[in-house]
Amino acid sequence: MSLNEKEWFIEAPWGRLSIVAWGDCFDPPVLLVHGRVDSAATFRPLLKLLPRKFYYIGLELPGNGRSDPFPPGLMLNAYDLVYSLRVVVKHFRWEKFVYVGHSLGTLLGKIYNLSYPDEMTQVVELDPTPMLFSVAPDQFASWYHEYFTKFYNKYDKFNAPKETAPLYTKEKAIDMLKTTRGLTDEAAHVVLERISEPAGEGMISLTDEAAHVVLERISEPAGGGMIRYTFDQRIKMSTTPPLSAEQKEKLFTAIPTPTLTIVAETSLQYGYYDKTPFALDEAAYPAKNYRVRKVAGNHDVHVSYPERLATYVHQFLLYGLDGLDNKAKL
Known part of the structure; x- marks a missing residue:
């Protein structure tokens, strides 16, 4: 797609959030959320390969990109960051939207989806390693x-x-x-x-x-x-919820939203998914709404080699699970 960008700021209770947009505002919205120490710009390479039938909105999380940071002092946690997603949804008055997250952004999407059910119509998770970080009860003190x-x-x-x-x-x-x-x-x-x-x-x-x-x-x-x-x-x-692998499995596998998870092979080799095998197991989701695709590359494969995953994301955005299962009428 042509990358004609528009950028502006919206007001949050603590300051301004930077928004970068691509596409036609009358098309269905897709919210893009990056990971730690990142910006909306990292979605550009992938967006060039995605359908033009959507309005892509990149949020830059507080203290990232050109968004204002939270007030200084206390440390940050994922729940603080999730509220910035809510600010964006309320600003655009979205009732429904598609969500694409990378890294920490995948966890924020999960928490939002659990807190505001029925708003996300589809979810794309790009190597969701922070989402799967787990803390067993005997590890709480170390955490x-x-x-x-x-x-x-x-x-x-x-x-x-x-x-x-x-x-x-x-x-x-x-x-x-x-x-x-x-x-x-x-x-x-x-x-x-x-x-x-x-x-x-x-x-x-x-x-x-x-x-x-x-x-x-x-x-x-x-x-x-x-x-x-x-x-x-x-x-x-910034901290993530200190939940055990069992707790995360119970929470996440119960979410009914159709979800495509892209897993980087290097992350697999590093063992990032070893403690949460449900993230790789489509059968672990009772609603049969979860699909996993593995691609060569590392955690930032969507930035460096977007062509390796673009076809999966493209088909999923246009045709949902049927697009991934080769059931869509192309």
């Missing part, structure tokens, strides 16, 4: 310290204004995005030590072109040929 204790131990860092952020050349920032995106701080440092070494697709999270797309809306010039990141540092530590 608490990993997030809350760590956050308050580094309170000044996570609440520092963007003007104090480290400065990088654009080339360095691109290399960092290509190799450390989605990793913890500790893991990122390990990878950065090897940043000049050859790396295969499993190591490279983003292609060079895709990294430029990502960087565009999460950074700004800082003078002297340098740039700095502008995202809210608290996004890195």
Whole structure:
């Protein structure tokens, strides 16, 4: 599709949310929600390959892209972020809409769908690894310290204004995005030590072109040929509900909305789905409304290699489950 973008802001209780739109506002709406430290721009490569019969709205979550952050101070959680979806739905007065989420965006979609049932008509989940993060009862203390204790131990860092952020050349920032995106701080440092070494697709999270797309809306010039990141540092530590795998299975498999889940093979190899096998098992959903498609690539395959999944998403948007099951009259 032609990527004629329109961008504006809508008001939320804490500030402005950035909206990026593609298509005709009279067509059925599709809400696109990205993951941590990201922006609506990362959907551009995929949208070029999707049908023009929809109005695509990309929300930039608070503190991401060009959206205002939440007020400084307390740490963030998924429930805070979900309300930004509600702000968008109310602004457009949607009664029904299609939802497409990536990474953390898939979890936010699940929570929204559970909280506001019957609004989402179809759901596309692009490698929903954060949605599947589970906490067994005997792991609760570790979960608490990993997030809350760590956050308050580094309170000044996570609440520092963007003007104090480290400065990088654009080339360095691109290399960092290509190799450390989605990793913890500790893991990122390990990878950065090897940043000049050859790396295969499993190591490279983003292609060079895709990294430029990502960087565009999460950074700004800082003078002297340098740039700095502008995202809210608290996004890195935003918590997800500490539910067990059994609890998530009971919740998620009961959702009746037709759902297409795209799973990246590298995420499978890393074992991200090992504790939640229901996410790969279509038979685990009593309503028979769930389909899984596996594609070569890593967590950001929709940005770097959108052609690998575009056909599945295209067919699902136009024909629903029948499109995936080859039952649609094309």
